[in-house]
Amino acid sequence: MLVAVASGKGGTGKTTLASSLALVAAEKGKVIFLDCDVEEPNGHIMLKPRWEKKEAVRVPVPEINQEKCTFCGRCAEICAFHALVVLPQEVLLFPTMCHGCGGCWHLCPAGAISPGWREIGLVEEGSSEGIGFVRGRLNVGEAISPPLIEAVKERCRPGELNILDAPPGTSCPVIRTVKGADFCLLVTEPTPFGLHDLELACEMVASLGVPCGVVVNRSDGDDRLIRQFCQQNNLPLLLQLPHDREVARGYARGIPAVKVRPEWKEYFAALLSFIEEGGCTGARTGGAQREGRHGQDYRLRESGRTGSR
Amino acid sequence: MLADCDVDAANLYLLLDPVVKSASPFYGLKKATINKEKCLGCNLCLHLCRYDAIRPGFVVDPVLCEGCALCYHACPCGAVEMVDHVAGHLFHSETRYGPLVHARLGIAEDNSGKLVAAVRKEARRLAEEEKKELIITDGPPGIGCPVISCLSGTDLVLVVTEPTFSGKHDLERVLDLAEHFGCRAAVCVNKWDLEPENTRAVESLCNRRRVPVVGHLPYDESAVEAVKRGRPVILECSRTMEKGILALWDQLKVLLN
Ligand code: SF4
Numbered sequence: 001m002l003v004a005v006a007s008g009k010g011g012t013g014k015t016t017l018a019s020s021l022a023l024v025a026a027e028k029g030k031v032i033f034l035d036c037d038v039e040e041p042n043g044h045i046m047l048k049p050r051w052e053k054k055e056a057v058r059v060p061v062p063e064i065n066q067e068k069c070t071f072c073g074r075c076a077e078i079c080a081f082h083a084l085v086v087l088p089q090e091v092l093l094f095p096t097m098c099h100g101c102g103g104c105w106h107l108c109p110a111g112a113i114s115p116g117w118r119e120i121g122l123v124e125e126g127s128s129e130g131i132g133f134v135r136g137r138l139n140v141g142e143a144i145s146p147p148l149i150e151a152v153k154e155r156c157r158p159g160e161l162n163i164l165d166a167p168p169g170t171s172c173p174v175i176r177t178v179k180g181a182d183f184c185l186l187v188t189e190p191t192p193f194g195l196h197d198l199e200l201a202c203e204m205v206a207s208l209g210v211p212c213g214v215v216v217n218r219s220d221g222d223d224r225l226i227r228q229f230c231q232q233n234n235l236p237l238l239l240q241l242p243h244d245r246e247v248a249r250g251y252a253r254g255i256p257a258v259k260v261r262p263e264w265k266e267y268f269a270a271l272l273s274f275i276e277e278g279g280c281t282g283a284r285t286g287g288a289q290r291e292g293r294h295g296q297d298y299r300l301r302e303s304g305r306t307g308s309r
Numbered sequence: 310m311l312a313d314c315d316v317d318a319a320n321l322y323l324l325l326d327p328v329v330k331s332a333s334p335f336y337g338l339k340k341a342t343i344n345k346e347k348c349l350g351c352n353l354c355l356h357l358c359r360y361d362a363i364r365p366g367f368v369v370d371p372v373l374c375e376g377c378a379l380c381y382h383a384c385p386c387g388a389v390e391m392v393d394h395v396a397g398h399l400f401h402s403e404t405r406y407g408p409l410v411h412a413r414l415g416i417a418e419d420n421s422g423k424l425v426a427a428v429r430k431e432a433r434r435l436a437e438e439e440k441k442e443l444i445i446t447d448g449p450p451g452i453g454c455p456v457i458s459c460l461s462g463t464d465l466v467l468v469v470t471e472p473t474f475s476g477k478h479d480l481e482r483v484l485d486l487a488e489h490f491g492c493r494a495a496v497c498v499n500k501w502d503l504e505p506e507n508t509r510a511v512e513s514l515c516n517r518r519r520v521p522v523v524g525h526l527p528y529d530e531s532a533v534e535a536v537k538r539g540r541p542v543i544l545e546c547s548r549t550m551e552k553g554i555l556a557l558w559d560q561l562k563v564l565l566n
């Protein structure tokens with residue numbers, strides 16, 4: 001089972017929640033934590049895994065044979081991402097702009113382009129207290145993270161609980177992470193910003209046809225804003241974690257919430273059983289109307305486009 | 310001149326109470342659609358598409374389609390059409406602090422880097438038109454395409470961090486990125502007094518990298534309350550917070566001159 005933990009904005013406590021969830025789940029069964037926030041991965045700070053292996057993730061890029069090239073300009077013309085510039089005697093490639101679509105090597109009339117590979121980051125694997133741990137780390141300066149996120153997700157283990165720590169926001173990196181998940185937990189704060197970002201995140205998750213539930217973090221007891229929103233949209237409000245000075249200090253030092261407050265474990269256990277006992281189907285209503293639009297595809301895609309194998 | 314470049318989760322307008330003066334659609338890359346009447350079912354596009362965006366039955370998944378147009382160029386029957394795709398909206402608003410350019414990315418859209426670039430371009434145009442000297446850009450989190458798009462050509466990047474292990478880790482990544490693109494950076498530590506020890510670690514990190522720490526903002530209940538009410542912190546915070554923000558501004562002015 002794949003459970004994604006996401007939030008519309010950063011700093012809501014997504015990683016603390018995801019790591020606590022993993023720790024609680026590990027007491028009962030097999031669990032693996034996949035840090036899909038490849039731009040700023042933080043899960044390792046909470047779970048402190050011992051690294052066992054790492055692998056470079058590569059994406060395809062054109063290799064231009066300047067000898068065969070006739071400088072016709074066709075490649076630059078078809079590249080939708082403006083990654084190629086054809087000068088009178090040279091073809092220039094801007095690798096970080098290339099999306100690896102293959103257009104140029106399929107369409108070069110002179111057969112001067114062949115596919116090559118370029119490294120964009122690393123996938124590292126390890127384990128921590130019985131929790132399998134995978135993280136992706138994007139090289140600094142790289143613009144496009146989804147292929148790396150796919151490479152992280154390829155390490156999901158069927159039959160185990162896979163917890164995906166998603167990047168913040170609602171655009172492509174998050175979509176890549178959440179797409180194909182069985183359930184998505186949306187973490188928010190009880191502020192107007194939290195609400196606004198939650199609205200966007202819910203729409204995003206619904207458009208992917210993934211059922212979701214809401215967790216309020218740093219609640220001070222007054223969660224009306226969020227509660228109303230959940231009621232109106234038929235979303236389950238699964239957990240309200242109080243604002244807790246000690247938990248915040250623990251977070252600052254890389255200690256997950258359930259280690260600071262072991263008594264919170266039962267909340268997380270309840271959350272897990274809700275998800276596992278088909279909370280999924282019960283909670284789907286939020287996105288039901290939109291579900292058919294795109295993404296009935298629940299499978300993990302098995303594409304080789306990351307070229308990491 | 311204000312520009313909200315966190316286009317995924319644009320929040321600035323919630324605080325500044327703007328009056329929207331104009332809105333315009335933002336077009337992302339065109340996306341493919343397949344005209345079934347022309348399609349012979351040769352499967353070429355299915356094989357070529359690296360994004361697995363074409364499903365059996367020749368339906369293009371608009372979320373997966375990146376708009377590369379390979380199928381359009383390759384299709385022997387000309388069955389693929391590239392159609393305009395509105396990926397979001399761009400707004401020009403007026404606030405009592407100055408003009409604001411902001412945007413809203415459509416749900417489940419990519420192109421956030423392009424939209425950031427569009428927001429910045431519009432902000433620049435307006436700033437020149439209205440003779441504004443300073444553009445303050447609210448950037449997105451992370452180090453990927455929207456952030457890169459946000460950094461280019463800025464005079465100064467103010468990186469806001471928190472005294473937590475995660476905050477420090479993220480800070481290093483952003484400073485690496487700024488360095489990579491040759492942008493000048495300065496750091497502000499928010500809620501510095503929550504974990505003074507971590508704040509010191511952040512400071513020594515900045516020292517080592519020769520990045521100035523230009524501000525220390527305290528943890529302040531009144532600021533939390535202001536945010537809950539959706540009000541700018543400076544209007545409703547305690548004296549210490551106000552002092553902290555003003556000191557930050559003074560330091561920034563020095564750097565910007
Ligand atoms: S399409 Fe091929 S031959 Fe034409 S400029 Fe590009 S690389 Fe050279």
Ligand code: SF4
Pocket residue numbers: 060061062078079080081082083084097098099100101102103104105377
């Ligand atoms: S592979 Fe696609 S994106 Fe990359 S340079 Fe070639 S045409 Fe452009």
